[in-house]
Amino acid sequence: MNNTSIPFQASKLPLSFRLDRRVPRVLGILLLLTLTAMIVHVGQGDYWIDPWETFKSILGLKTNHSETFFIINTLRLPRTLVAWLVGIGLAISGTITQAITRNPLADPSIIGINAGAALAAVILLIIFPSVSLTLVPVAAFLGGLIISILVYLLAWENGTSPVRLILIGVSFNLITSALTNLMITFGNINHVSQALVWLAGSVYGRSWEQVATLLPWTIILSIIAFLLSNELNTLHLGDNVAKSLGSRVEWQRGLLLLIAVALAGASIATAGAVGFIGLISPHLARQLVGVSHQGLLPTAAMIGGIIVVIADLLGRLLFAPIEIPCGLITAIIGTPYFIYLLITKR
Template sequence: MTKQWLIIRPQVLPISWKSDRRVPGVLLILTLITLVAMVISVGYGEYQIAPLDVVKTLLGLPTTNGDYAFIINTLRLPRTIVAFLVGGGMAIAGTITQGITRNPLAAPGIIGVNAGATLAAVTLLVLLPNAPISLLPFAAFVGALTVALLIYLLAWQEGSSPVRLILVGIGFNLIAGALTNLMITFGEINNVSQALVWLAGSVYGRGWSQVLALIPWIGIFGAIAFYLARELNTLNLGDEVARGLGSRVEWQRGLLLLTSVALAGSSVATAGAVGFVGLMAPHIGRQLVGASHEGLLPVAAMMGGMLVVCADLLGRVMFAPLELPCGIITAVVGAPYFVYLLIKNR
C-alpha cells in the first residue's frame, strides 16, 4: 500500500489514502466486544438477569420471567444505548479536533468546546430549573458553538493556524471552567446539586427520550464527518499542501469544526462532562488501523462507545451498591493516559 508520511511535531504518522485493510477485522472485533459489554451491562443491577435471558428478551423470545422485558427494555437498555452513542459522538469529535489542529493531544475537552457546552448547560440548570429538559441539548450546542466561534475568530491571523486554535482554546477552557464554578457557587442548593451530578458525567436515569433526542445529532453529524474524511486527510498534510491540492482549507476546517462542536455539544448535553474519551479513542484507533481517517473515524467511534459502556458498567460494579458516574471512571483512566501522551510526545 502506498503511504505518505505526515510529520506532526513531535510525532510521525503514516497516512494512506485508502482505508487500512485491518479496518473491517478491527471493527468486527470491537463490535463483538461492545455487544458483549452491552449485554452484561443491561443484565447487571439490583435485579440480576443472566446474559442468555437478556439476549432472549431483546430478540423477543420467551423467558422464565415476564418482568424481564420491562426491566431490560424500559429501564436498562436505553441507558446503555445512550452510553454508546455519547462515547461514539465524543470519539468522532476528538478525532476531528486532532485532525484539524494536527495535534495528537487536542480534544474538544481540552480546547474549550466541552467547557462551553458545560457552561451553557449548567447555566440553564441553575438559573432556569423549570425549563424543559429538551432545551438542554440546544443550550449545550449553542454554548459549544459560541466558544468554538470565538476560538476561531481570535485564532485568525491571515488564516486559522492549528497552533493558535489550540492555545486560544486552552484559554477559553479555563475561562469557561471558572464561569461554571461561579454559577455553581452562587446558585441555589437544589439546582446546584442537580448540576453537580450532571458535571460528574453520568448516564444514570437516561431513557428513550434521551436516545431519540441524541440519535439525530450523532447520525447526521457523524455521517458528515465520514463524508469529509478525505478532506481531513488533506488538511493533515498542512495548509500549503492542501491548497496546492485544490482544497478550500478555511471552509473545510470551519465545517469540520462545526461538526465536532455538534457532536461534542450533544454528547455533553446528554451525559454531562464525560472526559478524556475524545482524547483516548482516536489514539487507540490510530494504533489499531493507522491514521487514514476513512478507517480511523468508524474505529474511533466504536472504541469510544465501548469505553463509555464499560466505564458505566465498572462504575456500577466496583463499589456496589454505590454507583460511580461513568465520567469519574473515564477521568481516572484518561488522566494518566494524557500524562503518558505528554511524556511520550515531550
C-alpha cells in the same frame, strides 16, 4: 494556477494515509466486543439477568420471565444505548479535532465545547432553577456552539491556523471554567448539587426519548464525517500541503469543526461532561489501524462507544448500590493516559 482549483486526488496522499488492510478485521472484533459489553451491561444490576435471556429480550424474542422484558427494554437498554452513542460522538469529535489542529493531545474541550456546554448548563440550573430540566441539554449544546464559534472567529487572521485555534480555545476554557466554578461557589446548595451531578457526566435515568434524539444526530453527522475523511487526511498534513493537493482549507476546516462541535455538543448535552473519550479513542485507534481517517474514524467511534459503556458498567458495580457517574470513571482512566501521552508525545 490557483491551487484551490486543482481537483483533490486521494492517490496523491502518502502511502501511510491509504486504508489499512487491518480495518475490516479490527472493526469486526470491536463489533463483537461492543455486543458483549452491551449484553453484560444490560444484564447486570440488582436484578441479574442471564446473558442469553438478555440477548433474546434485546431481539424482541419471548423470555422466560415477563419482568425481564420490562427491566431490559424500559430501564437498562436505553441507558446502554445512550452511553454507546455518547462515546461514538465524543470519539469522532476528538478524531476530527486532532486532525484539524494537528495536535495529538487535542480533544473537544480544546476548542471550548465542554467548557461552554458546562457553563450554559450551570447557568440554567443555578440562576434559573424553575426552568424545565428538559432545557438543560438545549442550553448545553448552544453553550458549546457559541464558545466554539467565538474561538473560530477570534482565531481568524487571513485564515485560521491550528496554533491560534488551540491557544484561543485554551483561553476560553480557562475563562468559562472559572465562571462555572464561581457560580457553583456562590449558588444555592440545592441547585448546585444538580449542577455537580451534570458536570460529573452520567447516563443515569436515560430513556428512549434521549436515544431517539441522539441516534439520528449521531448517524447523520458520523456519515458526513466519514465522507470527509480524505479532507481530514490532507488537513492533517498541514495547510501548505493540503492546498497543493487542491483542498479548500478554510472551508473544510470550518465545516469539520462544525461537525465536531455538533457531535460533542449533542453528546455532552445528553450525558453531561464526560471527558477524555475524544482524547483516548483516536490514539488507541491509530495503534490498531494506522493514521488514515477512512479506517480511523469508525475504529475510534467503536472504541469510544465501548469505553463509555464499560465505564458506566463499572460505575454501577464498583460501589453498588451507590453509583459513580461514568464521567468520573473515564477521568480516572483518562488522566494517567493523558500524562503518558504528554511524556511520550512531548
